Amino acid sequence: MIIVWGNKHVYRTIGFVADFCPLCRGIKGFLLRRVGLAGHVYYITSGEGKLVGYQRTCEGCKTIFNADAEKYASVIKKAASLDDLLHQTYPTLPIVIAERLALEEKVKNTPALLSSSERQELLRAPFALLSPKIEKQFARLQFDKEIGFSMVGVIVFLMIFPTLLQNFFPKHQEESLLIFIALSLIFLGWQFFTARQRFIRHQIIPVLAKAIRPLNPTESEMKSILDEMRQQKHKMGSKLKIDDLIDQLQNSN
Ligand SMILES: [Zn+2]
Incomplete structure (x- = not known):
């Protein structure tokens, strides 16, 4: 017996x-x-394990960042408003990040006044922050709701297909069933193959576009960031389609 x-x-x-x-x-x-x-034994654990760190998930864009739990004055179960949450958990934050908030004001109101290095850094950061999410997703088996629905569809159809065959093609039942199974496998294979692109289109591009939209980036700026990422072997560099990003930037203005 193998013990996992x-x-x-x-x-x-x-x-x-x-x-x-x-x-x-x-x-x-x-x-x-x-x-x-x-x-763990067979992936079942007891207790919360040895502390390795903390992480925080943004309620706005669902991105996960490492967190330093020590800096918060308190952690609350649920606040009535963001002001309330800020006041209770991190009242000094606006002072701690005053410089960054001033920079973000500039992004929002007068992006033309940003220096070229500020602009480069503000444009690059969202790509770099979202890249690990793609690496993580690509490292595991892709399974999304489209694949789930396709599998259920194939199973349901396989249950009713023999009866249909009996009624419509009584002489070619076996051949028809084999063709159907072959087509189903091709269809499911295609769904698996395209799952990663769907992940990038649905989970990455909307967040990325929202983050860089205030800077109104040009196609060549975005292209050079993606080229650089490709050279540094980030999957984002080769898998993220610039046309999808441009579409998102234009469509949800
Ligand atoms: Zn966010």
Whole structure:
């Protein structure tokens, strides 16, 4: 008998805090979670494991960042408003990040006044922040709702197909069933093949476009960032289609 054992990450929700999100370009509510590393047997763990860190998930764009739990005055279960959350969990934040908030004001109101290095940095950061999300997704088996629906569709059809065949093609039942199974496999294979592109289109591009839209980037600026990422072997550089990003930037203005 093979016993499956090892270590795995255990996440425990602690509560909500206010913090700055560089993708939403402002102060947002975050879900704070403790990350522990615990031994597992057959992926079943007991306890929350040894502390390895904290992470915060932005309530606006759902991006996960590493967190320093020590800096929050408190963590609360749920605040009535963002002001309330800020006041209770991180009242000094507007002072701590005053410089960044001033820069974001400039992005919003007078982007033409940004220096070229400020602009480059503000444009590059969202790509760099979202790249790990793509790397993580590409490292695991792709399974999304489209694949789920396709599989259910194939199974349901396989249940009713033999009866249909009996009624309409009584002489070619076996051949028809084999053709159907072959077509289903091709269809499911295609769904798996395109799942990664769907992930980028649905989970990455809307957040990325929202973050860079205030800077009104040109196609060549975005292209050079993606080229650079490709050279540095970031999957984002080769898998993110610039046309999809341009469409998103134009369509949801
Ligand atoms: Zn955000």
